[in-house]
Amino acid sequence: xxxxxxxxxxxxxxxxxxxxxxxxxxxxxxxxxxxxxxxxxxxxxxxxxxxxxxxxxxxxxxxxxxxxxxxxxxxxxxxxxxxxxxxxxxxxxxxxxxxxxxxxxxxxxxxxxxxxxxxxxxxxxxxxxxxxxxxxxxxxxxxxxxxxxxxxxxxxxxxxxxxxxxxxxxxxxxxxxxxxxxxxxxxxxxxxxxxxxxxxxxxxxxxxxxxxxxxxxxxxxxxxxxxxxxxxxxxxxxxxxxxxxxxxxxxxxxxxxxxxxxxxxxxxxxxxxxxxxxxxxxxxxxxxxxxxxxxxxxxxxxxxxxxxxxxxxxxxxxxxxxxxxxxxxxxxxx
Amino acid sequence: xxxxxxxxxxxxxxxxxxxxxxxxxxxxxxxxxxxxxxxxxxxxxxxxxxxxxxxxxxxxxxxxxxxxxxxxxxxxxxxxxxxxxxxxxxxxxxxxxxxxxxxxxxxxxxxxxxxxxxxxxxxxxxxxxxxxxxxxxxxxxxxxxxxxxxxxxxxxxxxxxxxxxxxxxxxxxxxxxxxxxxxxxxxxxxxxxxxxxxxxxxxxxxxxxxxxxxxxxxxxxxxxxxxxxxxxxxxxxxxxxxxxxxxxxxxxxxxxxxxxxxxxxxxxxxxxxxxxxxxxxxxxxxxxxxxxxxxxxxxxxxxxxxxxxxxxxxxxxxxxxxxx
Ligand SMILES: NC(=O)c1ccc[n+]([C@@H]2O[C@H](COP(=O)([O-])OP(=O)(O)OC[C@H]3O[C@@H](n4cnc5c(N)ncnc54)[C@H](O)[C@@H]3O)[C@@H](O)[C@H]2O)c1
Numbered sequence: 001x002x003x004x005x006x007x008x009x010x011x012x013x014x015x016x017x018x019x020x021x022x023x024x025x026x027x028x029x030x031x032x033x034x035x036x037x038x039x040x041x042x043x044x045x046x047x048x049x050x051x052x053x054x055x056x057x058x059x060x061x062x063x064x065x066x067x068x069x070x071x072x073x074x075x076x077x078x079x080x081x082x083x084x085x086x087x088x089x090x091x092x093x094x095x096x097x098x099x100x101x102x103x104x105x106x107x108x109x110x111x112x113x114x115x116x117x118x119x120x121x122x123x124x125x126x127x128x129x130x131x132x133x134x135x136x137x138x139x140x141x142x143x144x145x146x147x148x149x150x151x152x153x154x155x156x157x158x159x160x161x162x163x164x165x166x167x168x169x170x171x172x173x174x175x176x177x178x179x180x181x182x183x184x185x186x187x188x189x190x191x192x193x194x195x196x197x198x199x200x201x202x203x204x205x206x207x208x209x210x211x212x213x214x215x216x217x218x219x220x221x222x223x224x225x226x227x228x229x230x231x232x233x234x235x236x237x238x239x240x241x242x243x244x245x246x247x248x249x250x251x252x253x254x255x256x257x258x259x260x261x262x263x264x265x266x267x268x269x270x271x272x273x274x275x276x277x278x279x280x281x282x283x284x285x286x287x288x289x290x291x292x293x294x295x296x297x298x299x300x301x302x303x304x305x306x307x308x309x310x311x312x313x314x315x316x317x318x319x320x321x322x323x324x325x326x327x328x329x330x331x332x333x334x
Numbered sequence: 335x336x337x338x339x340x341x342x343x344x345x346x347x348x349x350x351x352x353x354x355x356x357x358x359x360x361x362x363x364x365x366x367x368x369x370x371x372x373x374x375x376x377x378x379x380x381x382x383x384x385x386x387x388x389x390x391x392x393x394x395x396x397x398x399x400x401x402x403x404x405x406x407x408x409x410x411x412x413x414x415x416x417x418x419x420x421x422x423x424x425x426x427x428x429x430x431x432x433x434x435x436x437x438x439x440x441x442x443x444x445x446x447x448x449x450x451x452x453x454x455x456x457x458x459x460x461x462x463x464x465x466x467x468x469x470x471x472x473x474x475x476x477x478x479x480x481x482x483x484x485x486x487x488x489x490x491x492x493x494x495x496x497x498x499x500x501x502x503x504x505x506x507x508x509x510x511x512x513x514x515x516x517x518x519x520x521x522x523x524x525x526x527x528x529x530x531x532x533x534x535x536x537x538x539x540x541x542x543x544x545x546x547x548x549x550x551x552x553x554x555x556x557x558x559x560x561x562x563x564x565x566x567x568x569x570x571x572x573x574x575x576x577x578x579x580x581x582x583x584x585x586x587x588x589x590x591x592x593x594x595x596x597x598x599x600x601x602x603x604x605x606x607x608x609x610x611x612x613x614x615x616x617x618x619x620x621x622x623x624x625x626x627x628x629x630x631x632x633x634x635x636x637x638x639x640x641x642x643x644x645x646x647x648x649x650x651x652x653x654x655x656x657x658x
Binding site: 141143144145146148193195197199202209211213215217221222223225227229231232233242243244245246247325326327329 | 477478480482484524526528529530532533534540541542543545547551553554555557559561562563565566575577579582652653654
């Protein structure tokens with residue numbers, strides 16, 4: 001039995017909390033969130049105590065094996081380092097960190113403390129994405145030439161609006177496109193070169209829209225295009241993998257196993273959109289279960305901490321390209 | 335109006351001839367093609383005289399010619415037609431280098447004839463409706479555009495750089511570059527591209543992503559890949575996702591279709607949209623008839639070609655090309 005302490009009580013923490021409840025041999029034991037309006041309801045719904053600090057939780061709880069960090073990105077490092085210091089394995093939401101120095105420090109410290117660090121790049125656990133990976137591996141579409149990935153929606157309304165502050169969230173490419181960037185790295189390996197354009201820092205962009213178009217050139221030759229948007233109305237993900245012998249595509253706005261439309265559109269909350277999943281267990285639960293199995297068996301995880309680092313590295317190269325207006329070759333980054 | 339066709343190297347010639355034959359007060363006078371064998375079946379089908387030299391065709395009584403030769407021959411054919419005093423509609427891309435394009439424009443001007451570039455997609459009904467929606471301010475200021483122009487891998491001279499001047503980047507960047515310029519009434523300022531040959535063994539680029547930045551500050555990407563496989567239900571596309579300050583506009587020029595799942599013909603998209611070639615030709619003929627330039631001019635053709643050529647240069651140099 002693994003005992004989980006959840007950090008944060010926002011959108012993602014809620015998804016993780018209910019995923020834990022659905023899994024066997026896993027026990028959610030507490031929730032840490034200084035914001036009691038958030039912590040209390042989630043604690044009540046999940047039947048576990050709420051705490052204001054990690055230290056308090058570790059002090060009062062009988063057993064904690066894993067700390068799951070679901071706070072805004074700029075707070076990841078603080079909790080990951082604290083958890084490692086106390087000898088707990090760590091699951092950390094993506095992006096691992098907003099900069100590479102922090103990401104490296106988190107990885108190094110977890111290594112030093114001999115605890116595992118998992119980065120929650122959950123797209124690798126979405127069945128539609130697993131399927132496309134299987135097609136690539138089986139060669140059913142031949143040599144892949146051009147890939148198109150897209151992930152669009154509204155800017156989420158997070159705790160104290162942290163998503164809208166690029167210094168805190170890193171912007172749409174860091175927060176959202178990183179899912180697709182990580183998935184592409186899983187499929188094609190390392191990125192050679194990045195070119196990107198975005199709405200960041202453009203003075204006439206007064207509506208807090210964020211939008212990025214990123215072109216990736218992989219070392220294996222594949223060209224990929226990644227659209228990330230906080231300028232759309234509806235959350236939609238799409239992909240298209242075009243190869244010499246076939247095309248695989250998917251569009252969540254068309255391929256809908258379940259579609260719910262309330263007559264009076266009474267949007268709840270407005271927090272980060274978490275796609276309704278029709279698979280059991282849901283991809284988040286499958287991801288968390290996989291990480292916990294890796295702890296128990298010592299197996300290598302599907303997503304390593306190094307993968308988490310490299311995804312951030314590609315995003316930062318994209319942001320650098322937006323700023324410089326030039327392609328950025330990885331390994332030559334400033 | 336009397337029209338001549340110079341070359342059927344580009345299969346659009348056939349589509350144009352179908353449209354022209356259905357138009358009242360329009361006569362196709364003949365086809366000129368130095369390769370008689372490829373033109374003969376069409377001359378027979380449309381019941382037209384076939385000339386082995388374009389000079390011979392140009393000696394006939396003509397108001398205008400349509401140049402549908404290999405890209406690298408556009409220059410020679412357009413200049414000859416202009417010097418013979420005929421208005422010219424030239425297939426895209428206008429030319430394979432900028433010097434040629436400029437000379438074509440200059441000679442047409444000096445000869446007192448109009449030069450049009452065949453960008454039919456401007457006349458696609460959904461695209462024209464998008465232009466109207468943008469003009470009426472429905473999506474506010476345009477911030478960014480995500481474009482695709484996919485297609486099959488073409489055959490014949492298209493994959494011979496000496497005749498085509500380039501592969502997918504040349505063939506497919508120009509349509510969207512033109513539409514984006516038209517939608518925003520601004521010019522391309524910066525260009526970068528990643529491209530390669532990954533879909534066949536042809537010695538030419540067959541896929542890529544071109545990124546553009548415009549003088550109005552908007553940016554865009556164009557997927558120009560010849561990446562449609564034989565099993566794909568259609569041969570190509572023109573799509574744009576247009577991000578504006580007040581809204582988002584999605585355009586699919588080939589979205590007018592029904593889906594067919596047939597044991598006989600397979601899985602296919604069967605289009606029901608208007609024929610955009612008809613709009614293109616009608617506009618060209620109406621305008622030259624009224625003594626004014628067509629909607630899509632030679633300068634439009636040059637600007638789009640300029641973007642495609644900059645795409646090649648950017649990738650060779652691995653840096654952004656600044657045009658203006
Ligand atoms: N994998 C995915 O699909 C996915 C989806 C959404 C978000 N995320 C990631 O999850 C993380 C959290 O995002 P979210 O949308 O749940 O955020 P949120 O704004 O909804 O929730 C953040 C929570 O953190 C709490 N908090 C604030 N300061 C804290 C502190 N110092 N200590 C402890 N808790 C604190 C807030 O009270 C709030 O409950 C981010 O890194 C985000 O990028 C991942």
